[in-house]
Amino acid sequence: MEFFxxxxxxxxxxxxxxxxxxDDFPNLYPFDRDLxxxxxxxxxxxxxxxxxxxxxxxxxxxxxxxGARTPKGLLKGNLRDMGNYHQxxxxxxxxxxxTFEGKYCLINVPFNQEFDIPSLEWPIFNVNTIxxxxxLELLEQNELKYxxxxxxxxxxxDILDSTSRLGNDNTxxxxxxxxxxxxxxxxxxxxxxxxxxxxxxxxxxxVYEDDMCRLPNDRHWVAGDYVAIVxxxxxxxxxxxxxxxxxxxxxxxxxxxKRMHPLRLFSAYSNLADLLRCSDKPGSLECLDGIRxxxxxxxxxxxxxxxxLYVTANILDIxxxxxxxxxxxxxxxxxxxxxxxxxxxxxxxxxxxxxxxxKSLLMNLHKFYxxxxxxxxxxxxxxxLFEVSLFNRISDGGFWYLAAxxxxxxxxFWWTTLLYIQNFVNPQEACLAVTWYLAIDVQLxxxxxxxxxxxxxxxxRSSWSALIxxxxxxxxxxxxxxxxxxxxxxxxTLYYFNVLTRSPPFFVGMIVGYILRIYRNKKxxxxxxxxxxxxxxxxxxxxxxxxxxxxxSQFDWDNQTATNFINAFSRTIWAASVGWIIFVCVKxxxxxxxxxxxxxxxxxxxxxxxxxxxxxxxxxxxxxxSAVEPVYFTVTxxxxxxxxxxxxxxxxxxxxTALIDNPIAMLLKSLMDIKPPQEKPLTKDSRxxxxxxxxxxxxxxxxxxxxQAFEPNENENGEKNNExxx
Numbered sequence: 001m002e003f004f005x006x007x008x009x010x011x012x013x014x015x016x017x018x019x020x021x022x023d024d025f026p027n028l029y030p031f032d033r034d035l036x037x038x039x040x041x042x043x044x045x046x047x048x049x050x051x052x053x054x055x056x057x058x059x060x061x062x063x064x065x066x067g068a069r070t071p072k073g074l075l076k077g078n079l080r081d082m083g084n085y086h087q088x089x090x091x092x093x094x095x096x097x098x099t100f101e102g103k104y105c106l107i108n109v110p111f112n113q114e115f116d117i118p119s120l121e122w123p124i125f126n127v128n129t130i131x132x133x134x135x136l137e138l139l140e141q142n143e144l145k146y147x148x149x150x151x152x153x154x155x156x157x158d159i160l161d162s163t164s165r166l167g168n169d170n171t172x173x174x175x176x177x178x179x180x181x182x183x184x185x186x187x188x189x190x191x192x193x194x195x196x197x198x199x200x201x202x203x204x205x206x207v208y209e210d211d212m213c214r215l216p217n218d219r220h221w222v223a224g225d226y227v228a229i230v231x232x233x234x235x236x237x238x239x240x241x242x243x244x245x246x247x248x249x250x251x252x253x254x255x256x257x258k259r260m261h262p263l264r265l266f267s268a269y270s271n272l273a274d275l276l277r278c279s280d281k282p283g284s285l286e287c288l289d290g291i292r293x294x295x296x297x298x299x300x301x302x303x304x305x306x307x308x309l310y311v312t313a314n315i316l317d318i319x320x321x322x323x324x325x326x327x328x329x330x331x332x333x334x335x336x337x338x339x340x341x342x343x344x345x346x347x348x349x350x351x352x353x354x355x356x357x358x359k360s361l362l363m364n365l366h367k368f369y370x371x372x373x374x375x376x377x378x379x380x381x382x383x384x385l386f387e388v389s390l391f392n393r394i395s396d397g398g399f400w401y402l403a404a405x406x407x408x409x410x411x412x413f414w415w416t417t418l419l420y421i422q423n424f425v426n427p428q429e430a431c432l433a434v435t436w437y438l439a440i441d442v443q444l445x446x447x448x449x450x451x452x453x454x455x456x457x458x459x460x461r462s463s464w465s466a467l468i469x470x471x472x473x474x475x476x477x478x479x480x481x482x483x484x485x486x487x488x489x490x491x492x493t494l495y496y497f498n499v500l501t502r503s504p505p506f507f508v509g510m511i512v513g514y515i516l517r518i519y520r521n522k523k524x525x526x527x528x529x530x531x532x533x534x535x536x537x538x539x540x541x542x543x544x545x546x547x548x549x550x551x552x553s554q555f556d557w558d559n560q561t562a563t564n565f566i567n568a569f570s571r572t573i574w575a576a577s578v579g580w581i582i583f584v585c586v587k588x589x590x591x592x593x594x595x596x597x598x599x600x601x602x603x604x605x606x607x608x609x610x611x612x613x614x615x616x617x618x619x620x621x622x623x624x625x626s627a628v629e630p631v632y633f634t635v636t637x638x639x640x641x642x643x644x645x646x647x648x649x650x651x652x653x654x655x656x657t658a659l660i661d662n663p664i665a666m667l668l669k670s671l672m673d674i675k676p677p678q679e680k681p682l683t684k685d686s687r688x689x690x691x692x693x694x695x696x697x698x699x700x701x702x703x704x705x706x707x708q709a710f711e712p713n714e715n716e717n718g719e720k721n722n723e724x725x726x
Contacts, residue, residue: 021429025412030392030404032220036213039103045189048098049197052186059100062091066102066184073632077315082106082398082629083182089216091184103187104398106211107195110178180211182398187215212401219392219404224411228389235266239659242266265667271658278603285350285516287585288343289606290597291578295339296609300616300649302333303434304642307620311399313630321635323554331553332546334496335574337437338505342575344441345509346516346582348448349455353517358456361449371672372445376438377418378664379656383614384414384431391618395626403625406433406618423497434617436497443499444506451507455514467514471507471572478504479568487567488560495567505575512579516586524587531589538577545570545577604650611653611661619652620645 052060066088068081083104091102185194191210199206246267249255264270312318321327352361361368387410391403410431416422420442422430430436454466478501487495495501548570552563585594605612623645624631 021426025408028222028408028411030219030407030411031212031214032218035215035218035220039187039215040190041188042193044098045186045193048100048186048188049194051095051098052100053197056095059093059095062093063088063102063184063186066091066104068181068183071179071630073313073630076313076317077319078313078630079177080180080630081182082627083184085182085214085396085398085628088182088184089214101187101216102184103189103213103215105183105185105191105213106401107181107183107191108178108209108211109181110207112207214400222389222411224385224389228385231385232390235660238266239268243268246270266659266663268659271662272654275607275654275658275662276604278600285582285586287582287590287594287597290599290602291339291582292343292609293602293605294597295336296605296612297646298333298336299613300646301642302330302336303617303620304645305330305638307617307624308631308633308638310402311624311627311631313632315633318633319555321633325547325550328546328550331550335546335549335571338502338571338575339578340437341441341444341502341505342509342512342578344444345448345506345511346513346579347509348445349452349510349513350517352452353455353514356452356456358453361453361456365449367672368449369446372442373420374668374672375665376442378668379611379614379661380432380435380438381418382656382660383618384410384417387432387618388414391622395622397626398628399625401625403621406431406621423499427493427497432614432617434613437613440497440499440502444503448506448510451510455510463514467507467511471504471511474500474503474507475568475572479564482564482568488563501567502571504572508572508575508579512582515583519587524589526587526589528589528591531584532591535581535584535589535593538580541573541577545574604654608650608653608657611657612649615652615656616645616649619648 052063066084068083071078071081085104088102088104091100093100183191183194185191191208191213195206195208242264243266245263246269249264250269309315309318322331356364388407392407395403409426409429410417413422413426413429413431416425417431417435417439420439423436423439427436451466451470454462457463481498481500482495485494487501548566551557552559552566557563581590581593584590585597588594590597623641
């Protein structure tokens with residue numbers, strides 16, 4: 001209990017501690033800033049500008065044509081025009097003794113401009129008579145949507161591309177916003193030199209701010225690139241040798257070598273065959289496959305819509321759609337992640353109850369923790385290594401600075417992700433944004449023995465006391481934290497990524513796992529009418545929680561007390577409702593729900609859900625960052641992209657799971673060689689609970705490792721899904 005109290009105190013203190021930010025690591029920037037400095041030549045710039053403007057307008061036309069226009073859809077919230085990225089960087093033309101090459105730059109131009117242009121003698125056209133107030137009034141009609149969309153979704157300011165720092169603090173939000181323009185200029189020039197050749201910036205009072213510039217081949221090679229090439233080449237070579245050895249024995253010699261033979265461990269043929277083989281194992285909780293797969297697919301759907309916000313051309317249409325009830329199908333993805341926390345708690349109890357005794361748990365606590373960390377490490381490390389290196393080279397486009405920012409985060413903070421402390425140290429700038437879930441899951445795993453120890457003692461009173469105290473304390477601490485902290489102004493850092501506020505579903509899962517374990521071989525006496533009624537209530541509660549979370553995100557919602565209550569208890573109720581559905585399905589009262597969750601179609605996504613979780617977000621960012629212009633939002637178009645993203649995510653997850661995750665996991669398992677403890681026959685006062693069941697041979701004989709219990713891609717028996725029964 002003292003450890004748990006210290007853990008809570010540490011959580012509160014960590015919120016006020018200094019954090020690391022991306023600006024602290026400028027030397028890890030993914031674009032070569034030195035190259036951009038080296039190509040600048042003021043004298044050559046003046047010569048090229050003069051030649052283009054006064055002697056060869058054909059070259060000037062190429063630069064102008066690749067530059068920006070007035071953004072299309074300003075009244076829909078599109079405040080940027082990205083020009084033509086690839087056309088600009090492809091400009092290369094020789095004239096006289098000069099070589100004209102394009103440089104693509106983004107500038108931010110605030111709406112508030114005070115031009116100081118002398119009045120012309122003739123009254124036909126005077127720049128000073130141009131008034132933008134009427135146009136701004138049209139924009140301000142949508143100001144409420146624009147500003148409240150950010151608050152409702154808790155979006156970082158960079159998604160909306162605000163340039164409010166350039167505006168007057170006394171003006172309205174829309175007047176503080178600016179336009180983002182792409183301009184194409186000679187690479188030897190700065191934006192100031194190029195713009196000043198057309199507009200006398202200093203004398204006319206034109207205000208703008210440089211955002212970024214891109215050059216051809218400006219993604220320089222770093223140490224991470226070479227490390228990635230070497231390591232991935234070694235893995236590829238091992239896969240090639242192992243697969244060749246495997247195929248030689250299977251098809252030429254007509255005999256099968258041992259499964260764990262070192263030369264067959266990385267065989268693509270056998271690993272893929274094992275992974276894609278769907279077989280139901282005795283005593284398995286089959287319905288978990290459906291729940292795990294559906295939850296993962298829902299996460300992919302939510303992120304498909306969410307990431308679009310970075311590049312959308314009609315943000316105000318999204319704001320309007322976001323207020324419709326139908327958007328629950330997307331916003332609910334933020335709630336379904338708690339399903340994974342509940343499953344983690346369920347599986348750790350369901351597996352540990354057979355694998356450990358109280359004494360063996362304490363004596364092997366270091367293996368309990370180390371096994372968990374090592375089990376998650378291979379695939380996570382491989383994805384991070386790819387992110388810091390080769391990911392920056394797989395594509396390019398006008399929005400590639402978004403993907404490059406993720407590369408920058410991983411180069412700076414890869415270590416916090418591997419240590420699972422990113423939700424404390426750098427929550428808003430984590431390497432692989434989705435790994436906040438892994439961090440919280442590991443942190444909950446660390447404190448789980450405080451409850452597990454009492455469950456393993458076998459006493460019903462001590463078991464239920466530990467479970468109830470754990471759930472009560474987690475709920476109490478989460479509720480107090482939410483009410484005492486202004487989470488509304490920093491939702492993700494203070495609430496969404498916080499282990500205190502996300503822990504209750506984990507303890508709910510432990511309760512469900514304990515109930516399933518004590519009733520494992522015992523039939524539950526319950527009328528089907530009562531089971532159906534309670535199941536309908538559970539389904540109704542999940543829908544109610546979805547609706548309440550939708551309600552508090554509405555633009556006109558203004559009840560912080562109700563918001564705090566919903567944030568404090570909705571995720572717990574969600575987890576309990578899902579837990580009941582699992583219970584009735586396992587005990588034979590699920591009916592059509594159990595049939596649906598046990599369909600074979602869910603088996604593969606469930607097996608590779610951990611890989612899906614790690615690769616899907618980066619893949620989406622790579623796609624949207626490759627766009628050359630803002631993407632127009634329609635529900636239909638996003639759903640088409642979702643189907644494409646989901647299909648590609650499953651394919652990539654199968655490959656990385658079969659070729660990297662499973663082989664290395666089996667190698668680590670053979671090295672650790674953790675064997676289940678030998679237990680004495682159970683007696684009344686030992687570990688017998690309510691049904692008097694003994695240690696289950698089917699689990700112990702399979703050598704299942706508790707460190708595997710939490711992976712989204714593993715089954716409820718704690719073993720790798722593609723591993724053959726020993």
